[in-house]
Amino acid sequence: MTSTAHSTAGAAVPALEVDLTYGGVYAGTSFEFSPAMADHFNAAAARANGVLKGEFRAFSAGEAFSIACPTRPVARTQFIAAYNRLRAVIDGEIEIHLGDHPHLFSAGLDDPQTLRGTPTYIPKSTMPADFFGRPHSLELYQDDVRIFGPAERFFHTATSGAVFNQIEDGHGRIVLEVRGDLDVLGRRGEVVFFTDPAFGEPTAITQLNDDGSSTALDWHMLGRDHVGDVMLFNEWVAVGVAPRGERLVLEVELPNRAAGLAAALYSGHTRDTAFRPDATVI
Amino acid sequence: MPRTALEALAREARTEQPLVARGVTDAGSMYDTIWATFRDDVAPWATLDYAQDVIAGRLLASIRATAGPERPSVAIVSSPAIFDQAGVLEPFEAPFADRFPPGWADAAGRWTPLYVQPIVAIYNVHRTRPPRGWLALGDGLEPGRLVFDDPVRMLTTGPALAELSSTFGEAGWEALIRSLADRRPNLVADNERAVLEVSTGARWVGLSNWNVARRVRPGTPVRHTFLSPTPCIPGFGLLVRDAPNAGLARLFLAWLGSDRAQQAYARTGRIPARLNVDASPSLTEILPAGVEPLFGTADWLTDPVRWTQRFRDLLPADRDGAREGKLR
Numbered sequence: 001m002t003s004t005a006h007s008t009a010g011a012a013v014p015a016l017e018v019d020l021t022y023g024g025v026y027a028g029t030s031f032e033f034s035p036a037m038a039d040h041f042n043a044a045a046a047r048a049n050g051v052l053k054g055e056f057r058a059f060s061a062g063e064a065f066s067i068a069c070p071t072r073p074v075a076r077t078q079f080i081a082a083y084n085r086l087r088a089v090i091d092g093e094i095e096i097h098l099g100d101h102p103h104l105f106s107a108g109l110d111d112p113q114t115l116r117g118t119p120t121y122i123p124k125s126t127m128p129a130d131f132f133g134r135p136h137s138l139e140l141y142q143d144d145v146r147i148f149g150p151a152e153r154f155f156h157t158a159t160s161g162a163v164f165n166q167i168e169d170g171h172g173r174i175v176l177e178v179r180g181d182l183d184v185l186g187r188r189g190e191v192v193f194f195t196d197p198a199f200g201e202p203t204a205i206t207q208l209n210d211d212g213s214s215t216a217l218d219w220h221m222l223g224r225d226h227v228g229d230v231m232l233f234n235e236w237v238a239v240g241v242a243p244r245g246e247r248l249v250l251e252v253e254l255p256n257r258a259a260g261l262a263a264a265l266y267s268g269h270t271r272d273t274a275f276r277p278d279a280t281v282i
Numbered sequence: 283m284p285r286t287a288l289e290a291l292a293r294e295a296r297t298e299q300p301l302v303a304r305g306v307t308d309a310g311s312m313y314d315t316i317w318a319t320f321r322d323d324v325a326p327w328a329t330l331d332y333a334q335d336v337i338a339g340r341l342l343a344s345i346r347a348t349a350g351p352e353r354p355s356v357a358i359v360s361s362p363a364i365f366d367q368a369g370v371l372e373p374f375e376a377p378f379a380d381r382f383p384p385g386w387a388d389a390a391g392r393w394t395p396l397y398v399q400p401i402v403a404i405y406n407v408h409r410t411r412p413p414r415g416w417l418a419l420g421d422g423l424e425p426g427r428l429v430f431d432d433p434v435r436m437l438t439t440g441p442a443l444a445e446l447s448s449t450f451g452e453a454g455w456e457a458l459i460r461s462l463a464d465r466r467p468n469l470v471a472d473n474e475r476a477v478l479e480v481s482t483g484a485r486w487v488g489l490s491n492w493n494v495a496r497r498v499r500p501g502t503p504v505r506h507t508f509l510s511p512t513p514c515i516p517g518f519g520l521l522v523r524d525a526p527n528a529g530l531a532r533l534f535l536a537w538l539g540s541d542r543a544q545q546a547y548a549r550t551g552r553i554p555a556r557l558n559v560d561a562s563p564s565l566t567e568i569l570p571a572g573v574e575p576l577f578g579t580a581d582w583l584t585d586p587v588r589w590t591q592r593f594r595d596l597l598p599a600d601r602d603g604a605r606e607g608k609l610r
Contacts, residue, residue, distance in 0.1 A: 159609060165478070167482060168503060169406075169483030212500075276482065282483075
C-alpha cells in the first residue's frame with residue numbers, strides 16, 4: 001500500500017512499495033526480441049485507446065535485459081506517474097531512468113484499474129562491454145528515496161543461466177523447452193509465462209521428463225498486462241518446477257485455438273523463439 | 283605406409299602444444315571424442331584450444347586479424363576454397379587421401395575431408411506432410427513457411443543445391459531454385475536455426491544436415507525425410523599458414539584421415555568421409571532403400587564464388603542479421 005506521497009509539479013505521486021512475494025525487484029534476465037515481436041507490442045500500442053503519457057515506449061528488435069519491479073497495486077494514473085520517477089542504480093555508478101525504456105504494465109487481478117508492477121526492457125547495447133555475465137549491486141530509487149536494495153542480481157548473457165530455447169505450437173497446448181544451467185531455476189522452481197488472452201487462461205501445466213515420466217504442476221496468475229485499453233497478455237507463474245536432466249519441457253494446456261503472444265522467462269536468457277508473437281494453439 | 287607417416291609427423295611435433303583450432307564441429311564432440319582419441323592414439327602430450335565457429339566469413343576474418351600464439355593453426359570448415367583464395371592456407375601431408383571418394387581430397391593437399399553430412403528435408407508434423415521430392419519442397423506452403431541456411435554462405439544448403447544441378451540440368455535447376463524463391467524462404471545462419479524454426483511451428487518445412495535434424499528433444503514435432511537424390515556434403519580440415527605449432531597441426535590433420543579418427547567422428551554421430559571405414563553411422567546404413575547419395579558432381583568445392591553469385595541472383599533477400607540457432 002502507498003505509505004507516503006511526494007508532491008511534485010503539483011501532482012500527488014504515491015511512493016511505490018515493492019512486493020517481496022517473489023523476492024522483490026528481479027533484474028538481469030536477458031531477452032532477444034525479434035522484429036516481429038517489437039512490431040507486435042508497437043502495433044498494440046498504436047491501436048489502443050487511452051494510452052497515458054509515459055505509459056508506453058516503442059520496442060525495437062535486439063537483445064535487452066530486464067529490471068522488473070513488482071509493487072503493491074496502485075491506481076493506474078498514479079502508478080504511471082510514479083514509475084516515470086524510478087531510477088535503477090547499478091554498482092552505485094550506472095543510473096537508468098526506467099521510464100526512458102520500453103516497459104509493460106501489469107494490472108492487478110482484483111482491480112484492473114490498478115497496476116502492480118512492470119518489467120522494463122533496457123537494450124544491452126547501452127551497457128559497458130564487460131557488464132553481462134556477472135552479478136551487480138542494484139538499488140531502486142523513486143526520486144531520491146530508495147525503495148529497494150542494495151541487492152545483488154546476476155545480469156545474464158545469452159548463454160548464462162537457463163536458456164529458454166523455444167515455444168512450440170501444439171494441439172490444445174504450447175510446449176516450452178528450456179536448456180542451459182537449470183540450477184537456479186530448479187532452486188526456486190518457478191517459470192514465468194506471458195500468454196495471449198486469446199488463448200484463455202491455462203487449464204493444466206505438465207512437466208515432461210526425458211525418461212518418459214511427467215509431473216502435474218500448479219500455477220498462480222500474477223497479473224494482466226495492458227497498454228491503454230488493449231490487453232497484451234496474462235502473466236502467470238508455474239510453480240513446483242523441478243528439472244531432472246539437461247533440459248526442461250513444460251506443456252501448457254490452453255482452452256482456445258488461437259495465435260498470439262507466448263513467452264517464458266526466469267533467471268537466464270529468453271531467445272526470440274521463446275518470446276513469440278505468433279505462437280499457435282492448433 | 284600411412285601409419286609410418288603419422289609416426290614421423292609425431293616425432294616432429296613432440297614438443298609442440300597447444301593446438302589452436304576453430305571450426306564447425308561442436309566443442310563437446312571435439313574435446314570429448316575426437317581430441318581424446320587423438321591423444322590416446324598418437325599425441326599424449328598435446329593440448330587443445332578449440333572453439334566452434336560455423337560462420338566461414340567470421341572465421342576467416344578472425345584468422346586474418348590474429349597473429350602469434352592465438353592464431354588458429356587448424357580450421358574445420360564446409361567450404362575450404364574461400365580460405366584458399368584468401369591466401370591463408372598451407373598445404374599439408376594427407377597419408378590417407380587415396381581412401382576418400384574422388385573429388386573430396388585435394389591433390390594439392392590444401393584440405394582433407396573429415397565427415398559427410400547428408401542433407402535432409404525437415405518438416406513440422408503438426409503442420410504438414412513430408413515433402414515428396416525436391417521439386418515438391420515448397421508445395422502447399424504459404425510464403426515465409428520454408429527455412430534453410432542461406433545458400434550464399436555455402437555452409438550446407440548451398441553446396442547441396444549446387445550438387446542438385448547435375449540431377450536436374452541447368453534449366454531444371456534454375457526452375458527449382460526459383461520455385462524455392464517463390465516461397466520467400468527464411469534464410470538463416472545455420473542448420474540449428476532451421477530446425478529450431480520448424481520445431482516452433484513458425485516454419486513448416488526446411489532443410490538441414492542429418493546430424494542436426496535428428497538432434498532434437500523427444501516428442502518434438504520436427505521430423506526429417508531423405509529426398510532422392512540426397513546430397514552429401516563433407517566437412518574439411520585446413521592448415522592455416524604462419525600459425526604456431528604447425529607440426530602438431532600437421533599431425534592432427536594427417537591423423538584425421540585414419541581409421542581411428544574416422545571412427546571417432548562416427549562416435550560423435552557424424553558419418554565418416556571415408557565411406558568404407560568400419561563405423562556406425564555410415565552412409566549405406568542410414569540412407570533408405572531407393573535413395574541415392576549425390577556428391578562430387580558440381581564444382582562448388584573449387585569454385586564457390588560462382589555458386590554464391592548464382593544464389594544471390596536467384597534468391598534475393600535482406601541478408602543482414604540472419605539468425606543463428608546454436609547455443610554458444
